Each structure stands twice: as structure tokens, then as C-alpha cells.
Amino acid sequence: MNEELSTDYAIKLDIFEGPLDLLLYLIKKNEIDIYNIPIALITQQYLDYIHMIKSLNLDLAGEYLVMASTLIHIKSRMLLPIPEDPSEEDLEEDPRSELVRQLIEYQAFKEAAEKLAKRPLLERDVFVRSAALPEDMIRSRPEDDELIEASIFELIEAFHNIVARLDNKELLEIDLEKLSLTDIINDVMDRLTRERNLTFEELLGERKDRRRIVYTFLALLELIKLKMVKAYQTAAFGVIRIFPAVES
Amino acid sequence: MDNIPAVIEALIFASESPLPLEKICAVLDGVDKTEVKDALDKLIAAYEERQSGISIQEVAGGFQFRTRPELALWIKKLKGTKPGSLSPAALETLAIVAYRQPIVKAEIETVRGVDVSAPLKGLLEKKLIRIMGRKDAPGKPIIYGTTKKFLEVFNLKELTDLPTMRELTEITEQQSALDLETAEENVGEQQIITQESFEKQISQEIPEEISEDDNDS
Amino acid sequence: MDNIPAVIEALIFASESPLPLEKICAVLDGVDKTEVKDALDKLIAAYEERQSGISIQEVAGGFQFRTRPELALWIKKLKGTKPGSLSPAALETLAIVAYRQPIVKAEIETVRGVDVSAPLKGLLEKKLIRIMGRKDAPGKPIIYGTTKKFLEVFNLKELTDLPTMRELTEITEQQSALDLETAEENVGEQQIITQESFEKQISQEIPEEISEDDNDS
Numbered sequence: 001m002n003e004e005l006s007t008d009y010a011i012k013l014d015i016f017e018g019p020l021d022l023l024l025y026l027i028k029k030n031e032i033d034i035y036n037i038p039i040a041l042i043t044q045q046y047l048d049y050i051h052m053i054k055s056l057n058l059d060l061a062g063e064y065l066v067m068a069s070t071l072i073h074i075k076s077r078m079l080l081p082i083p084e085d086p087s088e089e090d091l092e093e094d095p096r097s098e099l100v101r102q103l104i105e106y107q108a109f110k111e112a113a114e115k116l117a118k119r120p121l122l123e124r125d126v127f128v129r130s131a132a133l134p135e136d137m138i139r140s141r142p143e144d145d146e147l148i149e150a151s152i153f154e155l156i157e158a159f160h161n162i163v164a165r166l167d168n169k170e171l172l173e174i175d176l177e178k179l180s181l182t183d184i185i186n187d188v189m190d191r192l193t194r195e196r197n198l199t200f201e202e203l204l205g206e207r208k209d210r211r212r213i214v215y216t217f218l219a220l221l222e223l224i225k226l227k228m229v230k231a232y233q234t235a236a237f238g239v240i241r242i243f244p245a246v247e248s
Numbered sequence: 249m250d251n252i253p254a255v256i257e258a259l260i261f262a263s264e265s266p267l268p269l270e271k272i273c274a275v276l277d278g279v280d281k282t283e284v285k286d287a288l289d290k291l292i293a294a295y296e297e298r299q300s301g302i303s304i305q306e307v308a309g310g311f312q313f314r315t316r317p318e319l320a321l322w323i324k325k326l327k328g329t330k331p332g333s334l335s336p337a338a339l340e341t342l343a344i345v346a347y348r349q350p351i352v353k354a355e356i357e358t359v360r361g362v363d364v365s366a367p368l369k370g371l372l373e374k375k376l377i378r379i380m381g382r383k384d385a386p387g388k389p390i391i392y393g394t395t396k397k398f399l400e401v402f403n404l405k406e407l408t409d410l411p412t413m414r415e416l417t418e419i420t421e422q423q424s425a426l427d428l429e430t431a432e433e434n435v436g437e438q439q440i441i442t443q444e445s446f447e448k449q450i451s452q453e454i455p456e457e458i459s460e461d462d463n464d465s
Numbered sequence: 466m467d468n469i470p471a472v473i474e475a476l477i478f479a480s481e482s483p484l485p486l487e488k489i490c491a492v493l494d495g496v497d498k499t500e501v502k503d504a505l506d507k508l509i510a511a512y513e514e515r516q517s518g519i520s521i522q523e524v525a526g527g528f529q530f531r532t533r534p535e536l537a538l539w540i541k542k543l544k545g546t547k548p549g550s551l552s553p554a555a556l557e558t559l560a561i562v563a564y565r566q567p568i569v570k571a572e573i574e575t576v577r578g579v580d581v582s583a584p585l586k587g588l589l590e591k592k593l594i595r596i597m598g599r600k601d602a603p604g605k606p607i608i609y610g611t612t613k614k615f616l617e618v619f620n621l622k623e624l625t626d627l628p629t630m631r632e633l634t635e636i637t638e639q640q641s642a643l644d645l646e647t648a649e650e651n652v653g654e655q656q657i658i659t660q661e662s663f664e665k666q667i668s669q670e671i672p673e674e675i676s677e678d679d680n681d682s
Contacts, residue, residue, distance in 0.1 A: 017553055018579035042372055063579045105576055108631045113553070113560035115628045120534040122618045124550065126522075127262040127532045127540050129310060131322075133479060146529045148374060148401050149332050151612075153589050155402060156416055158336065159343035162359060176348050176605055179408045186393050186407070188381040189350070226350060227384040228391055244383035245376070255539050256516030262540045275542050301474030315475040322472050323479045325492050409598045411607060419586055419607075430581040 019067035020106040022049060027103075034103060037096055043071040074099060132220055184212075184219040190246075192229065195241045250281060253287045266310025334374075341367040342398075345377050346410060349393040352383060356392075368392070376401065483527030483617060525616035526623055540612060551591075558584040559593060559615070566610040567597050568680045573609075575628055585609070593618065 016022045026045050027034055052061050079096035094100075120126050172220055189205060203216055220242065223229040230243050259275060269288070273281050288304075288311065295303045300430055302443070303464050305314050334342065339365050351377050356364050371377045372407065380393040411419060466616075476492060486505070490498050505528065512520045522531045532540055535574050551559065559583050561573050573581050586593040597610040611624070621627060 016578055017557060020578040022427055063578060067578070073318075074295070079415065086285050102576075106578065109557060109560050109576055111563070112482045112564060112628070112630045113556040116560055116563070116619055117551070117556055119628075120620045122531075122620065125534040126620065127258075127537075129261060129313065129478065129542075130264045130527060131266075148334065148376070150339070150401060152402050152404070152410070153419075153592070153593065154334075154339060155343050155346065156411055158339040159347055163416075164345065166359065174413045176408050176412055177411055179347075179412070180406075182393075183407045184475070185350060186380070189391075189393065194379065220283055223350075226391075228350060230384070245380050245384035246388050251516060254516060254518035255531070255536055258536045259518075259542060259543050261519045261530065262532055263543065267494065267543075271543070272630065275539060291589065299468060299471060301468075301471035301476075303479045315479050316471065317473055319475040322476060322492060326476050326479065326484075326488070371617075403595075403597070405598055410598075415607060418582060419589060 006127065017110075018061070019046075019064050020103060021110070022046065022064070023067070023099075023103060024107055024110070034107075034148065035100060039071065039075045039102070043075050070099065179227055181215060181218055184215045185223060187225065188216070188219050188242075189228070192242065197241045199239050199241055201239075215241060228235050252276065253285070253291050256288055259312050260304060261313055263310075263312070266306075266308045266312040268310040270454075271310070276432070281285050306464050332430055335367070335370075337369040342371055342376055342394075345371070345392050346398065346407070350380050350391045351393075352389040352391055355387065468618075469493065469500070470508050472499065473505055474508055476520060477528050478530055480527075480529070483523075485527040488503040488527070505595070516612070522620065523622045526612045526618055529617075531620075539650045552587075554579075554581075555584040555587050559588055559611075562594050562609050563611050563615065563627060565609040567600075568610075569600050569602075569606040571606060571607055593594070 016025065025043065026032075026042055027037065030041065032038065032042070041099065047068060050060065050064055052062075074095045117127075122128065191198060191203065200216070200220070204213060205219075220229065220231070224231060227245050229239050230245050232243065233240050249348070255276065258271055263271075269281075269285060272288070273279070273284050275282055275421075278369070281342055291300055292304045300316075301319060302313050303317055304311050307314075340360060341356060342441055344359050348359075353364060353368060368377070372379075374397075375395055376398045377392050378395045380391045382388045398404075399406065473489055476489055480488075484504060486498075489505070490501050491499055492495070497656065503627075509521045517533075518536055519530050519532055521528050524531075549620075557577055558573060561576050562568055565572065565576075570581060570585060573585070585594070591614075592612055593615045594609050595612045597608040599605040600608050615621075616623065616626075
């Protein structure tokens, strides 16, 4: 490997934000037209960089290796001879075009990020009042229909803290299936509170798609298991009616 | 040097506590103290003269912007509509109810390890949780669940919009895509590619280019 | 009724977040909206004219007192704060979310070409982005968007106030020109390896990791 090259890169090690960023750097450094990348040269320099990082025993993110193989593939495609019979559908596609598109898009966002960072940032360029107002000035009874300000992220963090404290395996078993089942359980209990008792048919209502039927059935099984509802039948093969287990 | 009154104004405004004259002088290093005091006095007088809604007042040994006392009623009217926030205890209780509903109080307490009467009451009052029914078990315990308002407050269409535990760990814990342990957890949604498997592949595809360098590393 | 400009000034000052015009009008119940807007405009102009150290800025859909950017050095001298600046990774991720929202993680990763778990987590913690819901697609991925705080921190009135990004359409045009030009030189039917095909291949290589998770998902 080229000695000069390796020291040059060593300084830059921490600067790259990923393989696309590294490629943009190489393109700029070599003063290459992004629309006409000499793929052999860029691939070689890119691989030199990767090997140097490896030789320094630094962690290399998997994305860099994906890009390496992409580059090598493009290079091999560029080397292929032109077929005799150009009848293929995708013959107009330059092997580099997908990569170019990605690079241009990434570059545009990189520039947008730089522009954002140049704006007058709060707590860096501009400041707001940070003193608290005197208590007697702001205290007043909140209105009845109090507004609440909270984000899901705060809720997640709260739950995550609990899980971290407990290391409870059972708590971890929450997935989308369980959540959508809970949606239906909520719905079933709502309607039972309002209407006192319902048949399975009535519970399904208008929405009779397969998923809804299965979930309603599962919700009922869960509710019966939890002893929240009771199911009664007046006669064998008669209509099954669902009641809340305990009158509220 | 910038316009001294403007700097003083900005300093007093941005300070967390009443700003003493000495501190202003320390920041405006090199400017004569009498000059600073003079500029400050003029600044205070200007706010008075304008009958502005705010004024610089000397409190607790320093200077601070305050709204005029006569306007207190307006401020109270504004603050009356200020959104309240949830205490950590309420948030935790709410999170447990949201993820584990239908749930009874005793179960919440097992998870949180403390009595949850107060946060439960608060959440019921705020209409974030509701009584779904009672369980046919000794003591007929009350079963809790979340409300429509809960979905509104947290900007959720339905409960399935809540992140699952798998996503939760992804969001709240730093993780490397190359970490094998987490890779297993995530394979369902997004396949994780390990460094090794990539290298293997690359070396299979382009043996001449890689093997050369493998030797010298 | 008190002097309206003074009340508006006091309300904006006392509000903890940028105060929307509607809220000022709601507090000043009975005053015509155009009158309020007029008084507000005059107030803003007066601060500008005086070359005051603070000014009323329109950010995140409301009005807020802020110090002038030119005076930042003085305030930093007073506060001695090192700003917790965003890393380039976080800034790039934020830019993609801001311009492309609503967006899922995989889409951000396609643009950046790297895993974005860590910057996403940081941005969520800083409350610059938020979870907006889930996409109705396989795996129900979480959708991200920017917050009001994002607008506040970056001094933006609203999302449409974002600096215009270099047009991506011109690229596609140039690209198709390139495709035609080079079409004859570079014809090959071999497929470019996309990330997808890689993942497919890898899943074949390491079946034991995949199959396990396929069952429980």
C-alpha cells in the first residue's frame, strides 16, 4: 500500500460518516466528475482505505464492506464486452447510475445538514429567557379539561426503566400481536359496559374480515381466562351471550 | 466593542438568576464600572419611559427582567391554559397500564414495587386510563386500561402504534449492527449482516483482489 | 383595557414557549385579531429600530424574545456554557428526517448508507424528532418526524421555512442523459448486487440465525 496515501487517510479516519461520505471525499480529492466516475481508480483507493483501517485494527462498519463489493461488481460489469446482440431490456442502464444517484442524494442532504447547522441555533447563537418567573405570578388553577403534554418517547423511557430495573422476561413479550389484541379487548369491554351483554356476532359488528374474527375470538378467550367476562348459552348449540363477569 | 446597552440588555435577559452589576462588569471586561452603571440606568429608564410590558428590576442583589405587576392578571390568564406534565411515577404507571392492559392494581404494584394508588387516581382524573371492568376473583379487583384520550395525548392512532419491546430496546439502547447478540433479536424485521459473512462473500467473489491483501495484513 | 402592546409584550415574555398569535388573541378576548397583529408588528419593529439586545422572533408557529445572534459571544462569556452541539451523523440524520418526513428508519439508512440507530436515539432524546406512528407496511416500521422543539432550536417559523435543498430532479435528468450516452459502451446483463440480494444470499448462508426468529415473529 502507498505510504503517503495511508498517512493521508489516517488523519481522516474519524471524519467519514460512512461509505458514501468516503466516496464523495475520494471523488473530490481526485477532482472527478461525479457523473463519470473512473470506477477502477475509485475502487482501488476505496479498498486501500479499508485495508488500511483493518491493518490498524480499527472497527470497520459492515456498510463499508457492502460498498466495497458493490464497487467491485460495478467495476466487473464495466469490463464486460459489449454483447453482439443488444436486445436486452435493461441495456441502457449504466452500471454506475444507481451509485451516482445515491451519491448525489447523499451529497444534497449533507449540504442541507451543513446549512441547518449554520442557522442561528438556540443556546449557541441565540438565547431565551432562562430565569423562572416568580411563583405568585404564574400560579393559578389549571382548568378542568387539563391539557397534558407528553411524548411517546417519555412513555417508552419510563417503561424501559422499569424493564431495566426488573429484568423481567415476561415483560419483554410485548409485540404488535399483543397490542392489537389489546385494542380489541378494550373495544369489547367498552361495548359490554354500554350494552350489558352481547353475542359474538354482535361483537363483530360490521367488520367481519378474517383478522377481526380471529382477534375477537382470541380477545374473548383472554377475557374469559382473566375472569373479566362470562359466556352463557341458553341451550345446546344456542346463541352464546357474553356478559361482564362482575357488574360495575 | 458592541453597543454596550444592548449587551447589558441581552446579558440580563439570558441570565438564569438576577444579574449583579459586578458580573456585568466582569463580562464587559475593560469597560469602566461607572460607564456600565450609567448604561444600565439609562436602559432601565428607557423601559420605564416606554411604559413597556416588561421592565428591568433590581431584585436579590441583581438585575432581572420582569413583567409589570399591573399586568399579572393577563399572565395568569395565559398560564391557566398551560399544559400540565406527568410525574415520573404517573408516567411509569401509565406505561405499565398501556403495555400490559387489561391489568389490575396488584399487578402494577408487583411491577413497580410500590403502592400505586396516588398515580392511578391521578391518571383516572386526567382520563388517561379508565376502569374496564372487574375481575371475577377474590376482592373483585378493578381492571384498568387506557382511554381514547391516552391515544390522543400521545398522538397514536391505535395501541399497535406503540413501539414493541424489541423496537424499544433498539431505540433506547445503543447498538451496533455488527453485534451478534442483538443481530439475532432483529432478524425478523431487518436482516443484519455480519462483518464475517460479508468478508466471506467478498473473498469468494473476488478472490484475486482480496487474497493479496489478506496476506500482508 | 390596559395598553395592548404592553400586554402583548408581557405575554410573550412570560410564555415558556413561542406564543402563537391565536393564544394572544384568546387571552386578549374581545380585541380584534387585526388590531392584535398590528400592535405586535409595531412592537417587533420597535425592538429592531432601537437595536436592542433582545428581539421578538417568529419561531415554531409563535413569537418569542431571543437575544441577538451577534451578541452570542457575550452571553457565552456570562454562562460559560459549551453548547452540546450535534454530531455530523446526528445533523445528517436530522436533515433527512426534516426534509423527508414522515420517514422510517430504513429509508434514512438508504440515504446515509449507514446504520442510524445511535443518531436516531440521540435525536429522540434531545426531542428534536418524534415517533409519529407506524407505516402500514410489512413489519409496521416506526415513522419519524421532527418536533416543535426542532423548529425552536433551528430558529424556523414552520417546516416550510426550511432552507431549500438542492433540487434532486435535475439529477435525474442529467442521469438519464448519462444513461443514453454510455448505453452503448457499457452493456451487461449481470445484476448489480443490491443490499436486498445480499441479504437474501446471507440468509442462505446463516440459516440457523434466521429460522429461529422467523418462528416467533
